[in-house]
Amino acid sequence: MIWELLNIIGTIAFAVSGAIIAMEEDYDILGVCVLGLTTAFGGGAVRNLLIGIPIETIWTQGHLFEIAFFAILIVFLLPSIVIKYWKFEIIFDAVGLAAFAIQGANYAVSIGAPLIVAIVAATMTGAGGGMIRDVFAGRKPMIFRSEIYALWAALAGLAIGLGWVRGSYSTFILLTAIVFFRILSVHFKWNLPHNNRI
Template sequence: MTWDVLNIIGTIAFAISGAIIAMEEDYDLLGICVLGLTTAFGGGMIRNLLIGIPIETIWTQYHLFQIALFSIIIVFLLPTIIIRYWNKWGTFFDAIGLAAFSIQGANFAVQSGAPLSAVMIASALTGVGGGLVRDILAGRKPMIFQSDVYAAWGILTGLVLGLEWVHGTFEIIVLLIIIVALRMCSVIFKWRLPKHFKGQTKP
């Protein structure tokens, strides 16, 4: 039950995220659908490759493809004035997708018997993989490589689940809310990871 709900939440959130960015880049309907679907399923495909699950299993999730496509079409039909609020709400949808898929990826790795390090990597890549593919296809600087705290929340999710600090549906939901809140705080308060300081050089 929890697994299915996380799948649906993450799929809808990332499908909307990809569709809105495609509309910002002035893609046609086909381009919007392609970018929305690759954003929704890119993380899962990367996760499958990482922990040795046959990548073609992604095609068995036909109900999620229908949900993602339906979400994309709804976004496409929304008035332009609503899409202009992307900077406010788009980050929120992306945060939901990051949290939901990070939890899902970590759970998948734990159930596969992967070590803690692999659980953390699977969590992070599942959470950020869709957004990474989205940004590359849209010709944007991938969010994962920017200085704001993004992929770190996926790693933290993997650590928590890999150490089995969370059990049961209620605790999973609480973790989801915490990760979304942390991601939004990192955006609102401009939390940054350290960057290399480039000092001035003499002419």
């Protein structure tokens, strides 16, 4: 139940995030759909490759493709002023990051993977779709910026890998915390240390 819910939340959030960025880059409706679907399913595909799940299993998620498509279509039809005013891109990206990071870590734990694998699975599932989205849109991927992004996914993987998060209540708290801190890090421009001497 939790797995399926996280799947739906993450898929919708990242599909919308990809669609918004595509519209900002003035893509046509085909480009918006491609970028939205790539963002929604890219992180899961990267995770599957890393931990040895057959990549073709992504095509068995037919209902998620339908959900993502309708979410993209709704965004495409919304007036642009609505999207720009509410800054939906940041919110949906944060929700997608949180939902998929938790899902990736939970999957790693479910197959008995060690702690470091749970952290990597959380990071790549949470940030992988956004990374592919940014590359396709010709932007510098968020995961490589000094602004805190992938760290929140890694911390989710750490918490789940250590067994601190069990059950739907604690999972919801973790998801809310990741979204909250991701938005705070954007608002206050929190950065990880970086070297700009060169």
